[in-house]
Amino acid sequence: MRTKSKEFTVSIHDCDLSEYSLSFGYDNSTQTYKVVAFYVEDKGSRNPKTMVKVFSLGDNSWRDLQCFPLIPLYWFSDKCYHNGVHLNGTINWLAHHDYKSVDDHYVILSLDLSTETYTQLLLPLGFDNKDDWPKIVLLADRLCFCHDFEETHFVMWQMKDFGVQDSWIQLFKISYENHLESAYLLPLYLSENTLLLANERDLKTSIYSCIDNKVEKTAIRNNIGWLYAMDYVESLVPTH
Template sequence: MHMAAQHPTAAVLLCEVVMEILSWVPAKPVTRLKLVCKSWNSIISHPHFVKLHLHRSPKNAIVLSTLTPPFPNKEEKQSLVLSSVESFIQNPSSTVDAQENRHSLHLQDRVSGSCNGLVCVARILYHPNKDICDIWFRLLNPLGGFISENSPCLRVSMHTASGFGYDESSDSYKVVTVSRDSSGTVTAQVYSFGGSSWKRANSFPAFPFSVEDNGHFIGGTLNWLGLRNPHGAHYDWAAVTLDMLMIVSFDLKSDTHKQILLPKGIDEIPDKEPTLGVWGNSLYLLHNYKNTHFIAWQMKEFGDENSWTQLLKISFHHLGVERLLPEFIFENGNIFILRGRHCFELVFYDRRDNSVKRINILANNSYFIAFDYVESLVQPC
């Protein structure tokens, strides 16, 4: 007797069971499981599975953009390094040095952000003796090896910051540039990957403190902390007043911006430039206070200015530093990484047990930028 053909309903149920099981497998091994059979390849490649897998992927990873200075008989190199938060905290130097999960970048590249397992990279070509540059953006999925086509070339001022995020309403990934010319005029432009051109947004009311300040993605928006109506290309922080500070939130769905008010508890200008941070669904504002304390504010409900809460205030004495610069936030806003007295010293503060860990990283690891990262199978058009 011939075996009866499998009932269509049973086949569908089997497919759903396989999808459910595979959706919990980490991204790297699940890509290899495509080779098991055609049906598994079809399941893993399906957009529904990609989104389900992304939703279930662990959120405790980071991607580091590192720059290794030149040494005798060696060239300067730039890389992307994937790491768990735990590994990085335990040994930052070894993590940055590790060859595993390292991906080379061109020296003219700059990472603009990370979202849903994709890393947005800008290639920048500066014009000699001019205050302008040409810039292209592309997307990488370091785990899957995916590389998108370049965006159209954009000619902008050298004073240009950028940010990268996801617009769920159109299922599209967008990059935004914020440029300031010599007269102080600020212009924002938007590109949706897969499109053919850049779109100019409405006038922008502030400019980030530094071109290295990437827009912080949260709730479908990119957020920058900057100066209102800057005059010219440079500013003197000693002359900045509290009413000049503002958070600008750019909505990727509508391509419009709005202002987010600073916490009401900030009643004087910090002695150094504050920084923004994002972890999970919360926005953070980090700053020094009277050059004696480090303060962190958390907006518990993004968009609700009344939800600003002072998360911590800790003395430099407890941290064992004389000065510091806020850097990154990890582990759901529990671990703060600060730059200490010199650029080779990292200070880890864990507010759960009030512990402090200081690490001197080697000179060849002195420069890196960390981004929140999640493993994914995402490969947009």
């Protein structure tokens, strides 16, 4: 069976697109793919501003969007997983609620591609907000949140019902005694009983089994730049 594909090029005439971070998603209401481009102005100031643009493949045009109401974590790091997680017609980023405050806390900034409006999603109540670099990833078609716990465990939560804070459940709490390192873990794949993890520092991968609570090194070739890998799906559009 032949599959259809389309290659396209986007550019912004009045600015350098290479300065932007890009996210890609699908607008369910118009059945249109969209590219979201954003960057932070005045990064050295105490009052940085974001610029956000959206490109619709429906009319092949760019439009300005409302600026981010919060500062995404990508501003503080060049790690690719901060460029947004696409799920259910939304793109989601971890963000600082108020990065200038000593009592700052993290939230998930969610952009609805249909309405092109923002919503703030709260993190699990059990998160103590002490981790400098928590992560959100898409695993098994659900939004997952990962963080360090008191420098002793790697913890991963799953949002069973997207957008509902009470639906967060804790999936794993893995001790670092299992030869893992706190700030460097990146979940790659989740099945019913196992979790595939990459170590961002040494680029090695491990498999955690929740059945026997053990971590084993995998046979996957090392030195893969996992941070720069992108999720692959055959199509963002349901086939039924």
